[in-house]
Amino acid sequence: MHASSDAPSTIALIGNPNAGKTTLFNALTGENQRVGNYSGVTVELKSGEFFTPHGKKLRLLDLPGCYSLRAPSPDEKIAVDALRGELTGIAKPDLVVCVLDASNLERHLQLALQVIELKIPTVIALNMVDVAEKAGLRLDPAKLSEELGVPVVPMQAAAGKGIIELKQALRFPFPSAPEAKWTSSNGDPETARRAFITNLCELAARRPEAHQLTFSDKLDHILLHPLWGWVVFLMTMFAVFWAIFSFAEIPMGWIEGAQGRIADWVKTQMSDGDLRSLLVDGAIGGVGGVIVFLPQIVLLFFFIGLLESSGYMARAAFLMDGVMSKAGLSGKAFLPLFSSYACAIPGVMATRSIDSAKERLVTIFVAPWMSCSARLPVYFLIVPLLLHEHEGTWKQALALFSIYTLGTLSAFIVARLLRKKLGPDVAKNHFMLELPPYHSPQWKYIFRHVWERAWSFVAKAGTVILGLSILLWALQTYPKSEGSDAEQLAHSTMGRIGAVIEPVVKPIGFDGRIGTAILTSFAAREVFNASLAVLFSVDETGNEEEDRSNLRDRLSAAQWPDGRPLFTPLTLVSVLVFFIYALQCLPTSAVVARESGSWKWALGQFIFMSGFAYFASLIVFQGGKLLGF
Amino acid sequence: MDWQTYIAISIVALTATIFIVRFFRPKKNGSCGHDCGCGKKPR
Numbered sequence: 064m065h066a067s068s069d070a071p072s073t074i075a076l077i078g079n080p081n082a083g084k085t086t087l088f089n090a091l092t093g094e095n096q097r098v099g100n101y102s103g104v105t106v107e108l109k110s111g112e113f114f115t116p117h118g119k120k121l122r123l124l125d126l127p128g129c130y131s132l133r134a135p136s137p138d139e140k141i142a143v144d145a146l147r148g149e150l151t152g153i154a155k156p157d158l159v160v161c162v163l164d165a166s167n168l169e170r171h172l173q174l175a176l177q178v179i180e181l182k183i184p185t186v187i188a189l190n191m192v193d194v195a196e197k198a199g200l201r202l203d204p205a206k207l208s209e210e211l212g213v214p215v216v217p218m219q220a221a222a223g224k225g226i227i228e229l230k231q232a233l234r235f236p237f238p239s240a241p242e243a244k245w246t247s248s249n250g251d252p253e254t255a256r257r258a259f260i261t262n263l264c265e266l267a268a269r270r271p272e273a274h275q276l277t278f279s280d281k282l283d284h285i286l287l288h289p290l291w292g293w294v295v296f297l298m299t300m301f302a303v304f305w306a307i308f309s310f311a312e313i314p315m316g317w318i319e320g321a322q323g324r325i326a327d328w329v330k331t332q333m334s335d336g337d338l339r340s341l342l343v344d345g346a347i348g349g350v351g352g353v354i355v356f357l358p359q360i361v362l363l364f365f366f367i368g369l370l371e372s373s374g375y376m377a378r379a380a381f382l383m384d385g386v387m388s389k390a391g392l393s394g395k396a397f398l399p400l401f402s403s404y405a406c407a408i409p410g411v412m413a414t415r416s417i418d419s420a421k422e423r424l425v426t427i428f429v430a431p432w433m434s435c436s437a438r439l440p441v442y443f444l445i446v447p448l449l450l451h452e453h454e455g456t457w458k459q460a461l462a463l464f465s466i467y468t469l470g471t472l473s474a475f476i477v478a479r480l481l482r483k484k485l486g487p488d489v490a491k492n493h494f495m496l497e498l499p500p501y502h503s504p505q506w507k508y509i510f511r512h513v514w515e516r517a518w519s520f521v522a523k524a525g526t527v528i529l530g531l532s533i534l535l536w537a538l539q540t541y542p543k544s545e546g547s548d549a550e551q552l553a554h555s556t557m558g559r560i561g562a563v564i565e566p567v568v569k570p571i572g573f574d575g576r577i578g579t580a581i582l583t584s585f586a587a588r589e590v591f592n593a594s595l596a597v598l599f600s601v602d603e604t605g606n607e608e609e610d611r612s613n614l615r616d617r618l619s620a621a622q623w624p625d626g627r628p629l630f631t632p633l634t635l636v637s638v639l640v641f642f643i644y645a646l647q648c649l650p651t652s653a654v655v656a657r658e659s660g661s662w663k664w665a666l667g668q669f670i671f672m673s674g675f676a677y678f679a680s681l682i683v684f685q686g687g688k689l690l691g692f
Numbered sequence: 693m694d695w696q697t698y699i700a701i702s703i704v705a706l707t708a709t710i711f712i713v714r715f716f717r718p719k720k721n722g723s724c725g726h727d728c729g730c731g732k733k734p735r
Contacts, residue, residue: 333696334696336694336695336696336697336700337694337696337697337699337700337701338695338696338697338699338700338703339696340700341700341703341704530707530710530711533703533704533707534704534707534708534711536704537704540700
């Protein structure tokens, strides 16, 4: 059954989400992994090695959390394939350690019974016995072991208790594959399992007071209340948003300052030339323009980690399930879409915990319409110009709220239509979400989670975005011209493309210069402002708000060749509508291609969103003209 | 052309080459779940 005596035997770790599987994996192997109190934390196979007390080396596979072996989600499919030995390069496990949350034994035993039915030697790690005992459960691990026919080790993985006992239970030779006695009766296996579990819990996990409410149950009376639940949810989300946008301002200023100082230092060290321009305008400017959003990303993932770890995120997903179902999605789509308000890249990456493959694709498809923070500099430029005001009035806040609402509503409508078009899933899915007990946040894991996400973002900025910035710099620099910066941009490849597309963008109220600025913003949306500043010859002062104010003055004075004002209110609304809908973010497309497993989806999404943005702006501009605006 | 232009153009050419090679390089398996119609077939 197991491999040669030299090769380490393979042990698979399986369990429901939130059973403490990854914590146990870390405790056994010493490797650090991310742990969250929300389903879908482990989304890929992780492995590590450890030794039994007798010196036998074992290889441990950390399988994604799953509720059953029906395998409707990508996570569960990986787990089932691994158990059956159907994953290339991964040996069939010699033994399975099934991690059960002792406080939720009735539900977690469902998976354990299905694992035992596979006839693989099994050991049960009965985790969180302390939580179960606090909830009043009287556990009898010996009786559980006798009835299931497998060793049962009571433990508290988070506190490191029971680890030695578990290692003892894994000593060689492994226990033989158990007999699944509940399958002996004829009839529906699901019913047989349920009957066996009910009987087993009566014998080995008795609740002395059947209706005793835990602290979490009492808290859920408020947090899942049809009215107060929503009040708390909205207040929490508002607090998170407010904190992200206000706290991030300070470190964002530091990053901008550092970026300016590095650029100035390079300028003093090198004579004027293409390489200096490539470094300062292309590399430092391009990467810096994206890295500046790092504080917002860090804060977003900090709050997500905090909400996950405390147990509230699962309640938020539960509350949002009804709202998301209007868009044909489940509550699990809430987290990815919420994350997309900061940046679509982590949002798309967070879709992995969605069970239905089709729902996951739909969520990935509409995520970029949740207005990300990279659009904000453009909104901050255009909205005050539209309202003839300085930055920061309540009318502008209302306009911003409308912009966010329009993007979100459009995303929901398209999600619903697309979900309908894709048809039902091959495998039936039920929205099943663990509502774990509330507990104090695990700071160590939150900060690790934040660090991993931040590093992944910085790595992307340092590779893909750096490359794209260099290519866009080349398109804006060559062929060269001897004139001013504005003439140079008009003469460059990008400027020429802008001039060529002018007949295409004219019907939506844009001239070649706005068209060129939009083309340059496909690497990152906020580049739009910098490009407009170059095209309309605005000198930078080093103060972002002052620069935007100067640019607004220039844009207000800009004219068509026949003397008509270029930026009419209608043109400004058209620009806003274009930015709400267009997918001007090549890194997002790269992540969509990776997550959907196909460049076709990324390309289809890009074409659809760009086309939609164009036609929406066309309707706004031409419709507005017809109505006399 | 001065030395800065030569180096800048070389960097741009290298970057473009890396992107082209990455685009045509065989892709690793995605995690689409295999029943979404994205073209990935189960092994």
